[in-house]
Amino acid sequence: MNGFKTAMLLAALTALFMALGYMFGGSGGALIALVFAAGMNLITFWNADKIVLSMHHAREVDAGSAPEFVGLVEELSRRAQLPMPKVYVIDSPHPNAFATGRNPQHAAVAATTGLLDLLTREEVAAVMAHELGHIRNRDTLIMTMVATIAGAISMVANFGLFFRGSGGRGAGMAGLAAVIVAPFAAMIVQLAISRTREYGADRAGAEISGDPRALASALAKLAQGAARIPNPVAERVPAAAQLYIVPGLRGGGDNMFSTHPDTGNRIAALEAMAAEMGGGSGPGLAPRRPAGPSVPVTRKSRRASALDPLGRR
Numbered sequence: 001m002n003g004f005k006t007a008m009l010l011a012a013l014t015a016l017f018m019a020l021g022y023m024f025g026g027s028g029g030a031l032i033a034l035v036f037a038a039g040m041n042l043i044t045f046w047n048a049d050k051i052v053l054s055m056h057h058a059r060e061v062d063a064g065s066a067p068e069f070v071g072l073v074e075e076l077s078r079r080a081q082l083p084m085p086k087v088y089v090i091d092s093p094h095p096n097a098f099a100t101g102r103n104p105q106h107a108a109v110a111a112t113t114g115l116l117d118l119l120t121r122e123e124v125a126a127v128m129a130h131e132l133g134h135i136r137n138r139d140t141l142i143m144t145m146v147a148t149i150a151g152a153i154s155m156v157a158n159f160g161l162f163f164r165g166s167g168g169r170g171a172g173m174a175g176l177a178a179v180i181v182a183p184f185a186a187m188i189v190q191l192a193i194s195r196t197r198e199y200g201a202d203r204a205g206a207e208i209s210g211d212p213r214a215l216a217s218a219l220a221k222l223a224q225g226a227a228r229i230p231n232p233v234a235e236r237v238p239a240a241a242q243l244y245i246v247p248g249l250r251g252g253g254d255n256m257f258s259t260h261p262d263t264g265n266r267i268a269a270l271e272a273m274a275a276e277m278g279g280g281s282g283p284g285l286a287p288r289r290p291a292g293p294s295v296p297v298t299r300k301s302r303r304a305s306a307l308d309p310l311g312r313r
Contacts, residue, residue: 010146010193016185017153041145048141049100049108052243056233058088058110069116073109073128080132080208085109089116092232095225098243099131100140107135118225119218126205126215127222130245133204139197143242146193194242195261202266203273212274216267222246223263 014037021033044051063070070087077084085101088110095114101107109131116124134140202219206212223246234241234248241248242259260266 010142013146013149013153017149020153037149040149044145045102045141048102049106052098052100052240053088053108053110055237055240056090056092056110058090061087061089068121069111069124072121072125073132076125076129076132076208079210080129080136080204082132082136083107085132085135089113094229094231094248095119095222096231096244096246096248097127097131098245099134100243101135102141103138104135107140109135114225114229115222118221120214122209122211122214123218123221126209126211127218127245129209130201130205130215132208133201134197136204137197137200139201143194143197191242191259194259198245198260198266199269202270206270206273206277210277212270212277216270216274219246219263219267219270 014034017037018030018033021036022030025032061070066087066089069089073087074084082104085099085104085107086109088108090110090112092112093114094112095118097109097111097115099107099109109128111124111127115127119127202215206215209215226244226246226248231241231244231248234244246263247258247260
């Protein structure tokens with residue numbers, strides 16, 4: 001059902017972009033809009049992962065520089081029956097993670113050092129499983145395409161404020177309405193796609209890790225930490241906010257203006273899933289730690305671990 005809704009929303013976004021081109025340039029404008037969207041999607045199809053990782057100054061790690069972290073991703077990839085993605089670490093105190101890439105054969109997962117400091121091993125595994133769920137569901141390509149088209153709609157609408165199209169289509173109330181309504185509608189469609197995909201990735205991540213409660217615990221900690229610690233990348237490029245496992249920008253709530261579902265609703269869904277599965281940790285993972293307060297693991301109390309690839313104490 002989520003796949004059908006996403007297809008419909010993506011089609012609506014493309015149609016909106018073409019309609020805006022028609023309003024400003026007639027049939028020729030609609031054709032130009034379609035060609036422009038296709039060109040941008042082609043570029044992002046091949047280079048989305050490089051663009052996103054470069055924007056975050058992500059550093060690739062391997063079995064030599066981060067054996068425990070990379071080994072964890074490798075084990076989860078086997079469970080998910082996915083090719084091993086490239087693994088990156090972002091030196092940032094903001095606790096978050098994301099996946100990128102055009103398909104499972106050209107995918108990457110990234111986590112911030114803030115996330116690795118904050119979560120237990122089981123929680124890190126659950127978060128990485130969530131990101132592998134995005135890769136398995138091919139969400140990374142869809143979300144990049146949606147963000148690109150939505151940004152193009154806003155750009156064309158703003159361009160129409162200053163220039164008339166053929167037949168004066170860019171002028172008058174119709175042109176003004178397009179400038180105001182089109183970017184607003186594009187934003188709603190973009191955010192709606194992001195929200196539906198997060199629920200799907202939560203379920204996939206819980207299935208891959210075998211531990212829905214670890215993912216629920218991780219979401220609670222990450223949402224609290226992300227709300228407290230700024231994310232410079234998302235503040236500079238708001239479209240990046242939809243990439244992360246929890247909102248990259250402050251604010252939220254389960255409404256049409258949020259990039260993610262409400263964290264409480266996601267946790268409730270995972271708890272219900274845990275009840276269906278009978279609880280417990282996933283096969284091959286160390287037993288979960290006893291429940292306790294959701295507080296960051298301090299560098300003094302945390303042992304040196306490859307889950308902290310920078311080797312900080």
